[in-house]
Amino acid sequence: MPDASDDDPKKRTHTNDPLHGVTVKAMVTMLVEELGWEEMSERARINCFYENPSLNSSLKFLRKTPWARERVERLYLQTVARRERYERRGPAKS
Numbered sequence: 204m205p206d207a208s209d210d211d212p213k214k215r216t217h218t219n220d221p222l223h224g225v226t227v228k229a230m231v232t233m234l235v236e237e238l239g240w241e242e243m244s245e246r247a248r249i250n251c252f253y254e255n256p257s258l259n260s261s262l263k264f265l266r267k268t269p270w271a272r273e274r275v276e277r278l279y280l281q282t283v284a285r286r287e288r289y290e291r292r293g294p295a296k297s
Contacts, residue, residue, distance in 0.1 A: 221280060221283070222276055222279075222280070225279070227262055227265050227266060227272065227275070228258070228262055230275055230276065230279040231258060231261055231262060231265070231275065232258065233279065233282070234275070234278060234279060234282060235258070237282055237286070238282065240252050240253075240256040241253075243256075243278065244256070246278055247271075247274045247275060247277075247278050248274070249264075249271050249274060249275070251264045251265075251271075
């Protein structure tokens with residue numbers, strides 16, 4: 204169940220929005236699994252991913268810091284797009 208703090212009516216009112224229904228927690232969790240904290244800190248340039256990173260502290264920071272949340276949303280969309288391109292290509296041919 205999404206947290207009330209994850210709702211941003213400006214960004215998530217349209218079903219065409221790729222972020223519609225995706226919580227900050229889901230984004231960060233996927234990014235940690237896909238990239239790891241170190242690469243996230245390099246790509247998004249957000250200190251909470253670099254110094255003693257944890258899911259809870261990152262969520263707390265992102266929910267109250269709009270510029271950081273926008274960076275995470277951008278990184279999430281880039282990562283999802285990269286994954287989709289990779290899956291469309293299929294297994295590498297030898």
